[in-house]
Amino acid sequence: MMMMSIGYLPLKEPPPEETEEPDAEELETASDAETAAREKEARAQASIKEREREVQRALATSLRDRDKEREYHKRDEAVQHFNALLADLVRNPDLSWRDAKKQLKKDHRYSLAELLTKDDKMEREFRDYQRDKQSAAKTAMRQLLLETRxxxxxxxxxxxxxxxxxxxxxxxxxxxxxxxxxxxxxxxRQQILTSYLEELEKKGPPPPPTATEPSRRAKQ
Incomplete structure (x- = not known):
């Protein structure tokens, strides 16, 4: 019995798949999407940086305000020390700033007014003190006149x-x-007295004490 030899038949390679080339419209759409994504990312980064700058500006403003408040309290404390010094040492309403400063420097509390070291600031506080003191003295004089029967x-x-x-x-x-x-x-002082006398004369005699009795009885 004869055997037939079977040879190997060559395998056929599959035909290459046909790839569809993207058309121009698809390419343009993809490019637009990439551009939009990049622009969105750029805007996000810009927004983050702007926010960081805003935080830095707010922090700087807060620090400046805090420094100003600290300086204000320091100056207010210095003014209080200085006014206490004036109240204790300045007795003469006619005392000049030059003479007053000589007296004030002898007191150890003078150094506490460290924020008022400039002469113009100290002199201004001194003049304000003298003016307020004189105003209070005039008010007290008017009260004295009211009390003098x-x-x-x-x-x-x-x-x-x-x-x-x-x-x-x-x-x-x-x-x-x-x-x-x-x-x-x-x-x-004489003008205060004269004004008070004129005011009393203009008002005339005070009402007698009995003039208000009927109204009080009516209320009862």
């Missing part, structure tokens, strides 16, 4: 008729510290 609505007319009557008024005032506190400005 011997001064009435008739006092001004009495002084006009007899100038010596003024001395009786002054005798009632001159021993009070509220009167002597204005010894350095006698003209202004």
């Amino acid at each position: 011997s001064i009435t609505h008739k006092s001004l007319a009495a002084i006009k008729d007899n100038p010596s009557a003024l001395q009786h008024v002054l005798d009632a005032l001159k021993h009070d510290a509220r009167y002597t506190a204005l010894d350095h400005i006698p003209e202004e």
Whole structure:
């Protein structure tokens, strides 16, 4: 029995797959998408950087405000020390800043006013202190006049008729510290007195005590 030899038949390679080339429209769409993605990323990065700058600016502003507040409190404390020093050492309302400074420097508390080291700042505080003190003295003088019962609505007319009557008024005032506190400005003190006398004369006599009794009884 004869055997037939079977030879190997060559395998056929599969035909190459056909790849479809993207058309121009698809390429353009892909390019636009990439561009949009890059622009979005760039905007995100720019937004982050801007936010960082805003945080830095806010922090810098906060630090400046904190420094200003600290300086304000330091200056306020220095002013308080300086005013306490003025209250203790400056007794003469006529004292000049030059003479006052000589006295103040002898006190150890003078160094506590470290934020007022410039003469112009210290002098300004000194003048403000003297002005406020004088204003308070004038107010006290007016209160003294209100408390002096011997001064009435008739006092001004009495002084006009007899100038010596003024001395009786002054005798009632001159021993009070509220009167002597204005010894350095006698003209202004006299003007306060004159204005008060004119005001009393204009108001006339006060109502008698019994004038208010009916109204009080009516309320009861």
